Amino acid sequence: MAPIAPRSGDxxxxxxxxxxxxxxTLTYGAVVRxxxxxxxxxxxxxxxxxxxxxxxxxxxxxEFLAKSNVSRCVDFKExxxxxAKVGFKMFLGVSASVTNWDADGTCCSLILEDNPxxxxxxxxxxxxGLYYCNVLSGVIRGxxxxxxxxxxxxxxxxxxxxxxxxxLKVKLLKQVPEEYPYKDDE
Amino acid sequence: MAPIAPRSGDxxxxxxxxxxxxxxTLTYGAVVRxxxxxxxxxxxxxxxxxxxxxxxxxxxxxEFLAKSNVSRCVDFKExxxxxAKVGFKMFLGVSASVTNWDADGTCCSLILEDNPxxxxxxxxxxxxGLYYCNVLSGVIRGxxxxxxxxxxxxxxxxxxxxxxxxxLKVKLLKQVPEEYPYKDDE
Numbered sequence: 001m002a003p004i005a006p007r008s009g010d011x012x013x014x015x016x017x018x019x020x021x022x023x024x025t026l027t028y029g030a031v032v033r034x035x036x037x038x039x040x041x042x043x044x045x046x047x048x049x050x051x052x053x054x055x056x057x058x059x060x061x062x063e064f065l066a067k068s069n070v071s072r073c074v075d076f077k078e079x080x081x082x083x084a085k086v087g088f089k090m091f092l093g094v095s096a097s098v099t100n101w102d103a104d105g106t107c108c109s110l111i112l113e114d115n116p117x118x119x120x121x122x123x124x125x126x127x128x129g130l131y132y133c134n135v136l137s138g139v140i141r142g143x144x145x146x147x148x149x150x151x152x153x154x155x156x157x158x159x160x161x162x163x164x165x166x167x168l169k170v171k172l173l174k175q176v177p178e179e180y181p182y183k184d185d186e
Numbered sequence: 187m188a189p190i191a192p193r194s195g196d197x198x199x200x201x202x203x204x205x206x207x208x209x210x211t212l213t214y215g216a217v218v219r220x221x222x223x224x225x226x227x228x229x230x231x232x233x234x235x236x237x238x239x240x241x242x243x244x245x246x247x248x249e250f251l252a253k254s255n256v257s258r259c260v261d262f263k264e265x266x267x268x269x270a271k272v273g274f275k276m277f278l279g280v281s282a283s284v285t286n287w288d289a290d291g292t293c294c295s296l297i298l299e300d301n302p303x304x305x306x307x308x309x310x311x312x313x314x315g316l317y318y319c320n321v322l323s324g325v326i327r328g329x330x331x332x333x334x335x336x337x338x339x340x341x342x343x344x345x346x347x348x349x350x351x352x353x354l355k356v357k358l359l360k361q362v363p364e365e366y367p368y369k370d371d372e
Contacts, residue, residue, distance in 0.1 A: 018204035019302060020277040022249045023242070027210070027321070030238040031217050038224050052216040056209070059306075063208045091206040116205060120245075135213070 009089025012068050016090065025119045032132060042129040049131070053138020054145075061143040064090065076172045077101070079149070080108050083140065083170075092116050100169075109156060110140075112166040123160050132160050137168060150174040195275025198254050202276065211305045218318060228315040235317070239324020240331075247329040250276065262358045263287070265335070266294050269326060269356075278302050286355075295342060296326075298352040309346050318346050323354060336360040 031052075035045045064070070068086050073079040084096035094116065100109040117133050131137075137153035144151050150173040157163035217238075221231045250256070254272050259265040270282040280302065286295040303319050317323075323339035330337050336359045343349035 013206070017207035017279065017302065019207050019210045019279055020199070020249075021203035021205050023246065023277045024205045024210050024213070026242045026245055027214065027217075027238075030241050031213075031220075033241070034217075034221070034234065034238060048220065052213075052220060055216050055219070056212045059212055060209060063206075091209045093203065093205055116203065 009068075009086040009095060012086065012090045013093055016063075016067060021093065021116050022119070025116055028117055028135070029121060032130075036127065036130075042127060046129075046131045046134050049134035050138040050141075053135035053140075054142035055138075056135070057139035057142025057144075058146050060091065060139060061146045064143065075105065076149070076175075077105050077108075079144070080110065080170060084110050087143075088112070106172040108170055110168045110170060111157075112168075115159070115166050118160060121160060130160075131155050131158065133158070133166065140168070140170060148176040150176065195254075195272040195281060198272065198276045199279055202249075202253060207279065207302050208305070211302055214303055214321070215307060218316075222313065222316075228313060232315075232317045232320050235320035236324040236327075239321035239326075240328035241324075242321070243325035243328025243330075244332050246277065246325060247332045250329065261291065262335070262361075263291050263294075265330070266296065266356060270296050273329075274298070292358040294356055296354045296356060297343075298354075301345070301352050304346060307346060317341050317344065319344070319352065326354070326356060334362040336362065 032045070032049070035048050036042075039045050039048065064087060068082075068090060070082055070086060073082055080098045084098045088110075089095045092115075094112065094114040096110045096112045098108050098110060101107070115133065117136070121132060123130060123132065134155075137155065141151055141153045152171045152173055154169050154171075155167070156169050157165050157167035159166055218231070218235070221234050222228075225231050225234065250273060254268075254276060256268055256272060259268055266284045270284045274296075275281045278301075280298065280300040282296045282298045284294050284296060287293070301319065303322070307318060309316060309318065320341075323341065327337055327339045338357045338359055340355050340357075341353070342355050343351050343353035345352055
């Protein structure tokens with residue numbers, strides 16, 4: 001049987017159930033506001049958003065694998081491309097670009113020019129230090145952990161802080177080899 | 187110029203920007219979990235979800251009016267139908283039915299058979315008393331308040347509590363007449 005070809009992010013996005021982007025954006029905004037009220041410290045809010053994202057990511061990976069027909073990536077470079085071109089498109093309807101690779105191919109940047117999380121958002125002066133979109137870094141970290149990749153995901157640029165794009169640095173810390181119930185030579 | 191015809195919920199939904207429904211569902215789930223952890227009391231979580239919904243509703247009404255081409259409803263009965271058939275469809279991709287009208291046309295039920303908020307959700311025994319979807323009642327209350335209708339929105343049935351549908355009772359408390367800057371007889 002011929003292998004099933006991976007589907008482009010556009011094709012997958014066209015076929016999944018969707019909700020109105022503005023409802024999602026406003027809901028996310030309400031969450032951030034709630035956390036700012038409850039936790040007071042911006043640093044704590046950053047942590048909670050990341051943790052929420054992690055919890056989302058470890059479940060979202062199932063939907064991703066089920067709907068995208070993406071099979072095992074040969075290396076971290078391919079993984080990053082798949083996140084940028086299929087993952088972002090499939091869930092948020094936008095795609096990212098991958099740049100700034102280090103020499104050994106374990107660290108790169110994902111750059112988002114369009115970001116539906118931040119429509120209508122302006123940060124007041126009291127929120128300096130907030131990584132408003134920190135849920136995204138958590139989602140990537142959580143999803144990759146479920147496919148045996150320990151990563152560190154941090155913001156390099158953030159348009160809400162005055163930068164010219166959203167740039168997430170994704171660093172592969174450790175790739176846990178998957179264990180099979182039998183050995184190849186058995 | 188001929189008046190612009192209101193657009194069906196399907197037509198509007200097909201043309202708005204959207205995100206993956208599972209991402210929305212998991213994000214909402216992460217919010218509820220966060221509130222349960224932070225607030226401990228289920229009753230407080232219900233209140234916060236309603237308040238979050240209210241804050242979303244008072245902004246979502248703008249998108250609704252801008253995209254739906256719905257003009258002024260003649261009465262509360264028409265308003266309820268528009269929420270059920272256009273509003274729910276436009277934001278969540280599902281529609282509701284309207285029943286149980288009282289004699290004077292100021293109280294009815296919106297019944298949802300399909301509800302994207304609750305996919306994959308099961309409530310543990312410790313969450314008895316939680317109205318998981320309470321954000322919805324807040325959204326309706328907030329949105330209607332912005333078009334001069336004070337309402338009370340409460341859950342009658344909830345499938346997560348073992349009922350056979352989701353039923354929201356919407357009661358019109360007060361309709362504030364809009365004030366015009368001039369009088370008709372001037």
